[in-house]
Amino acid sequence: MKTILVVGIGTGNPEHLTVQGINALRRAQVLFIPDKGAEKSELAKVRRDICERYLENPRIVEYTVPRRNTAAEYGQGVADWHSALREIFSKLLAEHVTDGGTCAFLVWGDPGLYDSTLRIIDPLRAKGEFAVEVVPGITSIQALTAAHGIALNRIGEPVQITTGRRLGEAGLAADSVVMLDGQTAFTEVDPELEIFWGAYLGTPDQITIAGRVGDVAQSILQARQAARLQHGWIMDIYLLRHREP
Amino acid sequence: MKTILVVGIGTGNPEHLTVQGINALRRAQVLFIPDKGAEKSELAKVRRDICERYLENPRIVEYTVPRRNTAAEYGQGVADWHSALREIFSKLLAEHVTDGGTCAFLVWGDPGLYDSTLRIIDPLRAKGEFAVEVVPGITSIQALTAAHGIALNRIGEPVQITTGRRLGEAGLAADSVVMLDGQTAFTEVDPELEIFWGAYLGTPDQITIAGRVGDVAQSILQARQAARLQHGWIMDIYLLRHREP
Numbered sequence: 001m002k003t004i005l006v007v008g009i010g011t012g013n014p015e016h017l018t019v020q021g022i023n024a025l026r027r028a029q030v031l032f033i034p035d036k037g038a039e040k041s042e043l044a045k046v047r048r049d050i051c052e053r054y055l056e057n058p059r060i061v062e063y064t065v066p067r068r069n070t071a072a073e074y075g076q077g078v079a080d081w082h083s084a085l086r087e088i089f090s091k092l093l094a095e096h097v098t099d100g101g102t103c104a105f106l107v108w109g110d111p112g113l114y115d116s117t118l119r120i121i122d123p124l125r126a127k128g129e130f131a132v133e134v135v136p137g138i139t140s141i142q143a144l145t146a147a148h149g150i151a152l153n154r155i156g157e158p159v160q161i162t163t164g165r166r167l168g169e170a171g172l173a174a175d176s177v178v179m180l181d182g183q184t185a186f187t188e189v190d191p192e193l194e195i196f197w198g199a200y201l202g203t204p205d206q207i208t209i210a211g212r213v214g215d216v217a218q219s220i221l222q223a224r225q226a227a228r229l230q231h232g233w234i235m236d237i238y239l240l241r242h243r244e245p
Numbered sequence: 246m247k248t249i250l251v252v253g254i255g256t257g258n259p260e261h262l263t264v265q266g267i268n269a270l271r272r273a274q275v276l277f278i279p280d281k282g283a284e285k286s287e288l289a290k291v292r293r294d295i296c297e298r299y300l301e302n303p304r305i306v307e308y309t310v311p312r313r314n315t316a317a318e319y320g321q322g323v324a325d326w327h328s329a330l331r332e333i334f335s336k337l338l339a340e341h342v343t344d345g346g347t348c349a350f351l352v353w354g355d356p357g358l359y360d361s362t363l364r365i366i367d368p369l370r371a372k373g374e375f376a377v378e379v380v381p382g383i384t385s386i387q388a389l390t391a392a393h394g395i396a397l398n399r400i401g402e403p404v405q406i407t408t409g410r411r412l413g414e415a416g417l418a419a420d421s422v423v424m425l426d427g428q429t430a431f432t433e434v435d436p437e438l439e440i441f442w443g444a445y446l447g448t449p450d451q452i453t454i455a456g457r458v459g460d461v462a463q464s465i466l467q468a469r470q471a472a473r474l475q476h477g478w479i480m481d482i483y484l485l486r487h488r489e490p
Contacts (some may be wrong), residue, residue: 112390145357
């Protein structure tokens with residue numbers, strides 16, 4: 001039996017690593033790091049830096065992540081993309097992990113939140129070929145609230161975690177933290193809401209803007225566009241909140 | 246100006262500490278740890294263990310947390326409780342932190358999630374007397390999904406974070422992670438939902454149960470009751486999820 005460690009590494013600050021995460025990486029004979037193409041090479045670099053900071057002579061294997069077919073229907077596009085990645089993972093595990101050996105996948109943020117790694121390896125685990133251990137990591141939600149020095153929730157109130165796509169379709173059901181919003185859906189919400197926005201959270205390039213949506217939405221759009229041009233990519237997230245009465 | 250570090254320490258596993266968290270604790274001249282009475286002395290012990298594991302000769306000051314008046318209207322009860330804690334914090338800061346000095350509050354989980362520390366110190370920060378830095382920590386949500394080896398969200402779907410009190414009042418609006426549920430509201434939901442339950446997550450006493458609500462709700466009630474008797478206290482959390490089609 002081989003062991004797969006799925007390790008959350010936080011959002012770009014190497015100090016987001018937990019002691020549990022560092023110990024997990026040290027147990028692994030090989031570390032798998034995704035290569036998502038030139039525009040995200042900074043992210044691959046952060047992962048390599050983490051390995052080199054905490055491990056002696058880490059064995060790192062990078063794999064190319066195929067592009068998701070965004071022309072297909074959403075669910076089908078995701079399913080096909082997972083299948084393609086599952087084949088790549090199977091090959092990596094066969095080629096680089098010895099019997100009884102241990103490997104680690106480094107996952108941005110936390111493996112439980114809008115990440116596909118667990119879903120991709122689930123069928124492999126179900127066949128009984130692999131043991132899987134998950135190590136939690138700091139998410140961009142936590143990096144966001146820490147950067148703004150705020151609580152995610154109002155006292156005793158619920159919070160929704162959702163995506164830009166969902167927010168655009170369904171509107172705001174409750175105070176919401178919005179991830180993966182390439183469509184800048186925050187420009188379409190009630191201008192009286194409060195927004196707490198952040199990009200590149202936890203990294204030296206971190207940017208934060210907060211205020212009434214009606215007052216700051218344009219500044220966020222501009223900051224977002226400028227940063228995207230400068231870096232070639234952007235990862236951002238925001239909390240939309242009703243004001244405290 | 247004095248600096249207050251509000252440091253998330255995870256859910257009871259000393260290895261949940263991040264490198265950033267350890268470095269923050271090392272910067273502090275004094276560490277403030279709540280004492281919530283005999284039944285939660287295990288939790289205070291975990292905090293002391295963390296200090297002693299990562300720090301040389303830490304200076305620890307424990308403070309007694311007053312009880313919240315649960316007979317009062319909820320909002321008023323919380324507001325009064327925060328005021329009482331704010332007075333205690335002001336005293337601690339005046340007595341134990343030198344001018345220009347740095348102290349740390351150790352917070353269970355993450356300071357941004359159902360924790361009052363930031364709200365209590367906000368008026369002190371607003372007066373300009375203190376700088377506040379927040380260090381994110383692993384939450385029980387992440388410890389829960391890691392223990393079950395699952396993702397929090399279904400593909401592209403939103404997730405709500407809510408409380409047992411809210412679930413009891415408002416019912417289930419979406420897949421929900423439920424915290425602070427002393428009323429075991431999960432016994433009242435649609436029995437066809439899936440539940441992923443966990444208690445003492447991240448500690449050696451961790452218990453997990455998962456399945457269809459109709460099948461496992463009784464086992465969870467029993468496990469909960471037995472563990473509560475044994476430990477004198479319980480901290481548990483669960484995810485309620487619609488089944489994947």
